[in-house]
Amino acid sequence: xxxxxxxxxxxxxxxxxxxxxxxxxxxxxxxxxxxxxxxxxxxxxxxxxxxxxxxxxxxxxxxxxxxxxxxxxxxxxxxxxxxxxxxxxxxxxxxxxxxxxxxxxxxxxxxxxxxxxxxxxxxxxxxxxxxxxxxxxxxxxxxxxxxxxxxxxxxxxxxxxxxxxxxxxxxxxxxxxxxxxxxxxxxxxxxxxxxxxxxxxxxxxxxxxxxxxxxxxxxxxxxxxxxxxxxxxxxxxxxxxxxxxxxxxxxxxxxxxxxxxxxxxxxxxxxxxxxxxxxxxxxxxxxxxxxxxxxxxxxxxxxxxxxxxxxxxxxxxxxxxxxxxxxxxxxxxxxxxxxxxxxxxxxxxxxxxxxxxxxxxxxxxxxxxxxxxxxxxxx
Amino acid sequence: xxxxxxxxxxxxxxxxxxxxxxxxxxxxxxxxxxxxxxxxxxxxxxxxxxxxxxxxxxxxxxxxxxxxxxxxxxxxxxxxxxxxxxxxxxxxxxxxxxxxxxxxxxxxxxxxxxxxxxxxxxxxxxxxxxxxxxxxxxxxxxxxxxxxxxxxxxxxxxxxxxxxxxxxxxxxxxxxxxxxxxxxxxxxxxxxxxxxxxxxxxxxxxxxxxxxxxxxxxxxxxxxxxxxxxxxxxxxxxxxxxxxxxxxxxxxxxxxxxxxxxxxxxxxxxxxxxxxxxxxxxxxxxxxxxxxxxxxxxxxxxxxxxxxxxxxxxxxxxxxxxxxxxxxxxxxxxxxxxxxxxxxxxxxxxxxxxxxxxxxxxxxxxxxxxxxxxxxxxx
Numbered sequence: 022x023x024x025x026x027x028x029x030x031x032x033x034x035x036x037x038x039x040x041x042x043x044x045x046x047x048x049x050x051x052x053x054x055x056x057x058x059x060x061x062x063x064x065x066x067x068x069x070x071x072x073x074x075x076x077x078x079x080x081x082x083x084x085x086x087x088x089x090x091x092x093x094x095x096x097x098x099x100x101x102x103x104x105x106x107x108x109x110x111x112x113x114x115x116x117x118x119x120x121x122x123x124x125x126x127x128x129x130x131x132x133x134x135x136x137x138x139x140x141x142x143x144x145x146x147x148x149x150x151x152x153x154x155x156x157x158x159x160x161x162x163x164x165x166x167x168x169x170x171x172x173x174x175x176x177x178x179x180x181x182x183x184x185x186x187x188x189x190x191x192x193x194x195x196x197x198x199x200x201x202x203x204x205x206x207x208x209x210x211x212x213x214x215x216x217x218x219x220x221x222x223x224x225x226x227x228x229x230x231x232x233x234x235x236x237x238x239x240x241x242x243x244x245x246x247x248x249x250x251x252x253x254x255x256x257x258x259x260x261x262x263x264x265x266x267x268x269x270x271x272x273x274x275x276x277x278x279x280x281x282x283x284x285x286x287x288x289x290x291x292x293x294x295x296x297x298x299x300x301x302x303x304x305x306x307x308x309x310x311x312x313x314x315x316x317x318x319x320x321x322x323x324x325x326x327x328x329x330x331x332x333x334x335x336x337x338x339x340x341x342x343x344x345x346x347x348x349x350x351x352x353x354x355x356x357x358x359x360x361x362x363x364x365x366x367x368x369x370x371x372x373x374x375x376x377x378x379x380x381x382x383x384x385x386x387x388x389x390x391x392x393x394x395x396x397x398x399x400x
Numbered sequence: 401x402x403x404x405x406x407x408x409x410x411x412x413x414x415x416x417x418x419x420x421x422x423x424x425x426x427x428x429x430x431x432x433x434x435x436x437x438x439x440x441x442x443x444x445x446x447x448x449x450x451x452x453x454x455x456x457x458x459x460x461x462x463x464x465x466x467x468x469x470x471x472x473x474x475x476x477x478x479x480x481x482x483x484x485x486x487x488x489x490x491x492x493x494x495x496x497x498x499x500x501x502x503x504x505x506x507x508x509x510x511x512x513x514x515x516x517x518x519x520x521x522x523x524x525x526x527x528x529x530x531x532x533x534x535x536x537x538x539x540x541x542x543x544x545x546x547x548x549x550x551x552x553x554x555x556x557x558x559x560x561x562x563x564x565x566x567x568x569x570x571x572x573x574x575x576x577x578x579x580x581x582x583x584x585x586x587x588x589x590x591x592x593x594x595x596x597x598x599x600x601x602x603x604x605x606x607x608x609x610x611x612x613x614x615x616x617x618x619x620x621x622x623x624x625x626x627x628x629x630x631x632x633x634x635x636x637x638x639x640x641x642x643x644x645x646x647x648x649x650x651x652x653x654x655x656x657x658x659x660x661x662x663x664x665x666x667x668x669x670x671x672x673x674x675x676x677x678x679x680x681x682x683x684x685x686x687x688x689x690x691x692x693x694x695x696x697x698x699x700x701x702x703x704x705x706x707x708x709x710x711x712x713x714x715x716x717x718x719x720x721x722x723x724x725x726x727x728x729x730x731x732x733x734x735x736x737x738x739x740x741x742x743x744x745x746x747x748x749x750x751x752x753x754x755x756x757x758x759x760x761x762x763x764x765x766x767x768x769x770x771x772x773x774x775x776x777x778x779x
Contacts (some may be wrong), residue, residue, distance in 0.1 A: 026721065026739075034415075043425070043426065046422070046444060046445060046739075047422065047735075047736055047737070048735050048736070048737055049721065049735075049736075049738075049739055049750065064737055065425060065447060068444060110719075135677060153608070195473025229728075255773065291722055297679075300676075300702075300732060301734075305734075309728065313725070314724065314725055314728050315725065315728045315729045317731075317732075317733075318736070320701055320730055321426075322701050322755075323701055342405065342428060345427075345693065346692070346693055346694065349688065349693050349694045349696070350694040351779070352677060352696075352697055353696075353697055354679075355618075355684075355696070356426075356427050356428075356698075357426055357427070357428075358405075358427055358428025360425075362427055371428065374680060376453060376701075
């Protein structure tokens with residue numbers, strides 16, 4: 022380890038990397054990010070930036086050798102190259118062997134099986150089998166094995182007629198869960214195997230683009246459901262021998278059955294509320310775990326509701342924030358902006374978090390603010 | 401105002417500027433700092449840096465013209481030049497007319513008189529009068545009118561024998577208050593005149609160097625004292641017509657009398673605890689006020705104790721943090737590092753904040769951590 026200050030390399034320079042960099046900088050940890058965009062969100066906060074795509078082995082080796090520890094803010098990176106580097110020196114967290122299981126939704130299902138946690142039933146459907154696809158029941162869900170993100174790579178077949186629009190890629194066919202709520206939990210695990218679980222939260226999606234839009238913390242669910250989600254989260258991160266923070270998304274049905282949907286080996290949109298509402302933010306927690314530092318408390322200090330600020334659907338170009346002054350008049354509202362160089366419809370441009378005495382009142386304020394604050398483009 | 405994102409210039413690039421820059425960046429506010437040191441703490445977080453001393457009129461004009469608003473993290477800057485710029489366009493907050501009153505401790509006393517708040521009795525003592533100085537009572541306090549900072553510029557005369565060691569500068573001679581506690585409060589005021597008061601806190605000083613060492617929030621004082629401090633703080637910021645955050649330091653005597661000691665027109669060491677413990681940190685609050693945005697809630701969410709991490713007294717040179725891993729094992733402890741390029745005895749290198757259910761338990765944890773975490777120099 023660097024004698025003076027820890028050096029952390031982050032593959033990916035998006036908003037998650039940016040928010041990690043803030044927390045790392047706060048603690049005096051040196052940050053080097055790697056991203057194809059020299060003006061990526063993390064570029065304004067990192068100490069240095071390697072401009073590179075996520076598959077360039079030379080550049081991945083460079084960030085690996087420059088830093089004491091390596092993490093990433095995106096799954097779609099060269100896990101093969103990282104595995105080779107990890108074999109030389111195991112300083113990439115979560116390990117690339119975990120990453121490669123998460124990159125492929127079929128291998129993710131195997132994680133759930135090994136951890137003995139409930140997940141929707143599934144079967145494999147290779148690209149060449151799609152033409153002859155048949156199902157006895159509808160709806161069913163087709164999920165691309167690789168490359169899905171923010172709603173991309175998921176297709177719901179409501180009837181045989183939808184077959185023509187199926188994704189033309191190696192896939193899973195998954196049981197459709199008629200859920201009442203979508204839940205999420207952030208679970209952190211350190212190198213000694215200590216686990217800290219954040220509160221269970223509710224995710225509310227923007228149906229237009231299937232992007233997690235609003236998170237309410239804590240979730241309005243029974244104690245029984247909380248316990249069930251906690252034990253699922255623990256089983257998964259323990260089974261993975263994971264180091265770092267993991268975002269775990271779940272379905273909750275009307276009869277209180279819980280199913281794991283998918284997991285992410287990094288800070289997660291559904292954990293942004295932790296910045297204001299928990300003792301230790303998900304970003305600091307991840308950095309602590311990755312850098313071999315002890316985990317902080319994951320306690321909720323105050324209820325919170327977070328909403329993404331998506332690029333306005335009729336604007337593309339250089340971004341312009343409107344309504345900020347008016348929105349900040351709402352008591353308990355905090356604004357985060359990612360400094361992306363251009364906006365486009367539904368792009369995640371920032372987020373707001375409202376802390377309040379109850380989730381319900383915070384929810385009202387967030388809904389109000391979402392109508393006020395917009396990211397449009399300059400004329 | 402910049403159509404896309406607000407631009408804020410900060411004169412000074414020390415730790416206060418650095419922590420302002422974090423909060424500004426979070427909200428998407430563009431930060432330009434001005435500091436003589438190209439490797440100052442803010443340099444790693446600001447979007448741009450003007451390397452300049454604080455008196456260069458050309459460079460002050462440059463930062464003024466480059467940005468929508470201007471603030472500062474240090475009082476020892478060219479108020480005359482800033483007044484001329486302010487007269488062209490009043491976009492410097494707190495206004496340089498307030499700054500010049502605060503720069504001179506004699507003029508500060510006039511603020512307290514105008515605001516009708518209790519402060520220690522004083523008389524003026526010019527440099528040329530020092531040779532013939534006499535006092536009927538001891539101890540008395542000599543304060544340099546200008547340039548004092550972190551305990552410099554203050555001298556306590558315990559007896560006539562101390563006369564030989566008096567500061568050779570234009571001064572005040574001030575009544576010595578036999579205080580039981582030193583208190584502080586952060587008061588924020590926006591352009592519409594709205595005021596938000598943070599909790600009253602206790603400051604505990606390191607006697608070796610007279611640097612505020614530990615802050616406990618809230619202060620362990622009666623409701624009567626809290627009310628008195630609140631009304632003093634309100635009277636001062638209103639009387640100043642101040643915009644921004646002000647740190648107000650006070651003395652509390654055994655019989656619950658409160659006296660204002662001095663004020664700072666900026667975030668203050670005694671307000672660092674607000675990052676973890678209050679809904680809105682003092683840094684975000686200051687930026688909101690200066691940039692014409694509405695103030696956030698100043699509510700305390702959880703008790704906290706903050707301690708400075710000073711450079712170890714026997715080390716000078718390239719800094720090395722030791723004990724961080726061990727210290728972070730303390731539940732509720734958060735570490736902030738300022739990334740100064742060199743350490744020296746008693747230099748403010750970082751701080752820790754412990755949040756806990758009570759100030760007393762947080763205090764114990766902070767005391768424990770101060771013995772663990774050190775900033776020394778590399779061999």
